[in-house]
Amino acid sequence: MTDWIVLGLLGVLSVASALGLLLSRNAIYAALFLVLNFVIGAVIYLVLNAPFLAVVQISVYAGAIMVLFIFVIMLLGAERLTPAENPPGLNYQRPLALILGVLALGLAAYVLLTRQASAAPVAQSVDASPTAVGLQLFRNYVFPFEVVALLLLAAMVGAVVLTRKTE
Amino acid sequence: MPVVVEVTLKSAALIFVLLTGFAYLSLLERKFIARLQARIGPNRAGPFGLLQPVADGLKLIFKESVTPKGVDKPIYFLAPALVVVPALMLFAVIPVGKGATFQLASDLNVGALYVVGVMSLAVYGIALAGWASNNKYAVLGGLRAAAQMIAYELGMGLSVAAVVLMASSASLADIVAAQYPEQYGGILGWFLFRQPVAAAIFVIAAFAEVARAPFDLVEAEQELTAGFMTEYGGMKFALFFMGEYVKMIAVSALFTTFFLGGWSGPFVNEAPILSVVYFTIKVVVCLLAFIWVRATLPRVRYDKLMDMGWKVLFPVALANVLVTAVLILLGLPGYRL
Amino acid sequence: MLTQTPTPLNEDALKVRVEDVQLDITFEQLKRLVSPRALTGETMLMNMGPQHPSTHGVLRLLLELDGETIVNCIPDIGYLHTGIEKTAEGKTYLKAIPLTDRTDYLAPMSNNMAFCGAVEKLVGIEVPLRAQYLRVILLELTRMNSHLVWLGTHALDLGAMSVFLYCMREREMILDIYEAVSGARMMSSYIRPGGLWRDVPNVFFDLVQRVLDVFPKRLIEYEKLLTKNPMWKDRTVGIGKISAQDAIAWGMTGPCLRATGVKYDVRKAYPYSSYDHFDFDIPTGTNGDVFDRYKCRMEEFNQSLKIIRQALKRLPPGPVMTSDRKVAPPPKHEIAYSMESLIHHFKLWTEGFKAPEGEVYFAVESGKGEYGVLLSGDGTSKPRRVHFRAPSFHNLQPINEMARGQLLADLVAIIGSIDIVLGDVDR
Numbered sequence A: 001m002t003d004w005i006v007l008g009l010l011g012v013l014s015v016a017s018a019l020g021l022l023l024s025r026n027a028i029y030a031a032l033f034l035v036l037n038f039v040i041g042a043v044i045y046l047v048l049n050a051p052f053l054a055v056v057q058i059s060v061y062a063g064a065i066m067v068l069f070i071f072v073i074m075l076l077g078a079e080r081l082t083p084a085e086n087p088p089g090l091n092y093q094r095p096l097a098l099i100l101g102v103l104a105l106g107l108a109a110y111v112l113l114t115r116q117a118s119a120a121p122v123a124q125s126v127d128a129s130p131t132a133v134g135l136q137l138f139r140n141y142v143f144p145f146e147v148v149a150l151l152l153l154a155a156m157v158g159a160v161v162l163t164r165k166t167e
Numbered sequence B: 001m002p003v004v005v006e007v008t009l010k011s012a013a014l015i016f017v018l019l020t021g022f023a024y025l026s027l028l029e030r031k032f033i034a035r036l037q038a039r040i041g042p043n044r045a046g047p048f049g050l051l052q053p054v055a056d057g058l059k060l061i062f063k064e065s066v067t068p069k070g071v072d073k074p075i076y077f078l079a080p081a082l083v084v085v086p087a088l089m090l091f092a093v094i095p096v097g098k099g100a101t102f103q104l105a106s107d108l109n110v111g112a113l114y115v116v117g118v119m120s121l122a123v124y125g126i127a128l129a130g131w132a133s134n135n136k137y138a139v140l141g142g143l144r145a146a147a148q149m150i151a152y153e154l155g156m157g158l159s160v161a162a163v164v165l166m167a168s169s170a171s172l173a174d175i176v177a178a179q180y181p182e183q184y185g186g187i188l189g190w191f192l193f194r195q196p197v198a199a200a201i202f203v204i205a206a207f208a209e210v211a212r213a214p215f216d217l218v219e220a221e222q223e224l225t226a227g228f229m230t231e232y233g234g235m236k237f238a239l240f241f242m243g244e245y246v247k248m249i250a251v252s253a254l255f256t257t258f259f260l261g262g263w264s265g266p267f268v269n270e271a272p273i274l275s276v277v278y279f280t281i282k283v284v285v286c287l288l289a290f291i292w293v294r295a296t297l298p299r300v301r302y303d304k305l306m307d308m309g310w311k312v313l314f315p316v317a318l319a320n321v322l323v324t325a326v327l328i329l330l331g332l333p334g335y336r337l
Numbered sequence C: 001m002l003t004q005t006p007t008p009l010n011e012d013a014l015k016v017r018v019e020d021v022q023l024d025i026t027f028e029q030l031k032r033l034v035s036p037r038a039l040t041g042e043t044m045l046m047n048m049g050p051q052h053p054s055t056h057g058v059l060r061l062l063l064e065l066d067g068e069t070i071v072n073c074i075p076d077i078g079y080l081h082t083g084i085e086k087t088a089e090g091k092t093y094l095k096a097i098p099l100t101d102r103t104d105y106l107a108p109m110s111n112n113m114a115f116c117g118a119v120e121k122l123v124g125i126e127v128p129l130r131a132q133y134l135r136v137i138l139l140e141l142t143r144m145n146s147h148l149v150w151l152g153t154h155a156l157d158l159g160a161m162s163v164f165l166y167c168m169r170e171r172e173m174i175l176d177i178y179e180a181v182s183g184a185r186m187m188s189s190y191i192r193p194g195g196l197w198r199d200v201p202n203v204f205f206d207l208v209q210r211v212l213d214v215f216p217k218r219l220i221e222y223e224k225l226l227t228k229n230p231m232w233k234d235r236t237v238g239i240g241k242i243s244a245q246d247a248i249a250w251g252m253t254g255p256c257l258r259a260t261g262v263k264y265d266v267r268k269a270y271p272y273s274s275y276d277h278f279d280f281d282i283p284t285g286t287n288g289d290v291f292d293r294y295k296c297r298m299e300e301f302n303q304s305l306k307i308i309r310q311a312l313k314r315l316p317p318g319p320v321m322t323s324d325r326k327v328a329p330p331p332k333h334e335i336a337y338s339m340e341s342l343i344h345h346f347k348l349w350t351e352g353f354k355a356p357e358g359e360v361y362f363a364v365e366s367g368k369g370e371y372g373v374l375l376s377g378d379g380t381s382k383p384r385r386v387h388f389r390a391p392s393f394h395n396l397q398p399i400n401e402m403a404r405g406q407l408l409a410d411l412v413a414i415i416g417s418i419d420i421v422l423g424d425v426d427r
Helices: A002-023 A027-047 A051-076 A093-114 A130-140 A142-163 B003-036 B052-061 B073-093 B111-132 B136-167 B172-178 B196-210 B234-259 B273-296 B302-330 C011-021 C027-033 C036-040 C084-089 C097-101 C108-123 C129-157 C161-182 C203-227 C230-236 C244-249 C290-313 C339-350 C391-396 C399-403 C408-418 C422-426
Strands: C044-048 C060-066 C069-076 C358-366 C369-377 C383-389
Touching: A002 A027, A027 A051, A027 B073, A027 B111, A051 A130, A051 B111, A051 B136, A130 A142, B003 B052, B003 B073, B003 B234, B003 B273, B003 C161, B052 B234, B073 B111, B073 B234, B111 B136, B111 B172, B111 B234, B136 B172, B136 B196, B136 B234, B136 B302, B136 C044, B172 B234, B196 B234, B196 B273, B196 B302, B234 B273, B273 C161, C036 C060, C036 C069, C060 C408, C069 C399, C069 C408, C084 C097, C084 C383, C097 C108, C108 C129, C108 C358, C108 C369, C129 C161, C129 C203, C129 C290, C129 C358, C129 C408, C161 C203, C203 C230, C203 C290, C230 C290, C230 C408, C290 C408, C369 C391, C391 C408, C391 C422, C399 C408
Parallel strands: none
Antiparallel strands: C044 C060, C060 C069, C358 C369, C369 C383
16 A cells, blocks of 8 residues: 555656656756656555666666766757747647647546456566576567667767768 | 664664764765865864764755745756765665664665666656756756766666676675685685686776766866856855765765675674674775875866766776676686685 | 857848947958958857956957957957056156056066166166176066966966966965065065165075975976976967067067067076176977967076075175166165255255166066066156157067967967067057
């Protein structure tokens, strides 16, 4: 029962931080709300007995990626862009985002309603220690894992090539 | 005792010790560095200057709280707290002594990862302080902080990875235990001797993470006045100060845990309280090394620091993890699981 | 790296930029100082100083930065203007000496010497040999004093904090000597036209001997801490380069010039105070960068010690003040017996001695470079015009040449390496 209360509370907080992200006019605030959102996500993992995922969530998303985001925002001094200053040609994005958002919400609602209701979160029985995750990754899912690694490498090389100064 | 009460009490005790430790670390630093520099250091407040931290604290509390024009208020006030909190959080997983009495969450099976993750959160306070201050020097300081910490986090994380491989566990309690295998007598089992490269990388990255001299470019007084804390005064400044020192204690404690055998030492089985003493001694030695380096070396230049982080430290750390893994697979003496 | 959002060029934006810079100039003038990129906001204009820990006083630099790379570095001086030159015109030749202490306040004796040398040249006074030798000892100690403060602050600027305190410790020995001879630790006014204020006390020789004994060991310590330190080299080698031609064209002198390879030293080129009696070398560099300036000055410590040793050994006995009663005050005991002495005393302390009509230039090699005094006499006891050729001022001029294209952190090293004293720059 306590799990449900805690998870519900975290869910509300998570939605609130996500709304904060969407509604902030200031890019730094938006980024900070995103960090908060990630941290809440990590806490949810912890409650679901998956400390490894929680810690990875913190160190990768909150600790590395978002720091880069904030770095870039500070670097460009672009934290206070007004809508008028948005680059032209992106006006189609607002309705598109609306449609996609409604679709995602509908999907979630569909799953929630049609799914067999179980008594408690299932995570309790799953072993989510680093060892277990590692074994899963390198035994059952080694091919997707390597594919993702290759994809990231390609993205990295691409970024290096794109940002290199042309001589 | 219910677990909630126990954890709360332990945390409170830990925070009390850390904040006192911070105050007296600042005194230790001033005294020690004064000796290194042919000075005497503070000796007016109380016997041997022992009340100096109290005097400093009182002074800072009674400073007028000035908020400069044009700052982004919520973040400006939030930033100092964001520096202190991760530094304190690091201690949750560090075993400061033998037995459950002296440990909070040391048996967390992702302890080492937790350390890396929390350490990486510390940069927010500094970067945001620089951004919110509405000051060009502060922004430069904040940017430097963000870039520097990302660069050195990788090196640090990978050196910790090598340690985790050696101990075949990411729990800090296990890592301490792994440094005392049967076949080694005494300190030869320390990862300092079995993982010297990782230890060296950890030390260098630690200096950069804490942003202490010679890597104190974030606050480089002579270049950026005081970097991200240029516009801060009074208790808000004191919080930054506190964050830096607590973090310094934290990385010293981590170095002790990862490489110096943690709390272990002779006769800990007979008298567990000795383990806390050993741990404290090791941490203080690390702290003195921190201070000593500050008194000796000039500051490196920002671009050179970044070059070193990305082009030297990171590849070497990566190679070290690889070599360690291979050695463990081969089961060489000292690397056998 | 750090850029501002580019804004289109319009009158309002420009006014804001000029206001932002807070210089007392018009927009047209600003446009000539910075690159066009600054006006569109592509590069950042930033103030460094006058209140900044590493501008060595109240130097103010207007920096145009592309990220942390310096595009332009415009010095704005005058924050420490004290009107010393003008004040000196209203004082007798003797009373102007304390003013000279305060120009380059880290090398008071060199300034005293330059001014007294000019007066002696104008009036035509012979200085006894003992006084000349003692002056040489004191001038070399002053050079060491100046270099010690330079080394300390330079090292502190680059983050080597302990060296600063070690240098202050050594400087203390020299200040003790100042105190023993003149009674003052900084504003000595010890060198007077015609010689010295009085002969040195006996303790002087012990104190100088202490410097000679202790200093070489300490010098080795510094070399260990800095010269052989790869981090120090990282910060100094190849930074703030200037070519010999440029250095000469901008009027640089002293170690800054010698670091470019030009072997110019006033002590050798136009010997004064019997510098030609002593055997010493002029250390020079090759690259004209921060490290070479550092090396030159470090070697000058050794040369100074060498000169002091020779001067001490060959120090002749005799008076330390010219016997010309028109210039030098008579001994106190004579005043009680001799009417003549009483009159001289009275005339000297009320009106001062008169200098003939004419214009002289006299230069010394101070720790920072050629410290010259231009003195124009008009036949009265006060000068018509006094001008100091301040080495700090001339060495500061090419800072834009040296800093352009370097990083902000390098600028700190460059300012430290040219060894300026703002009292000397602004006078």
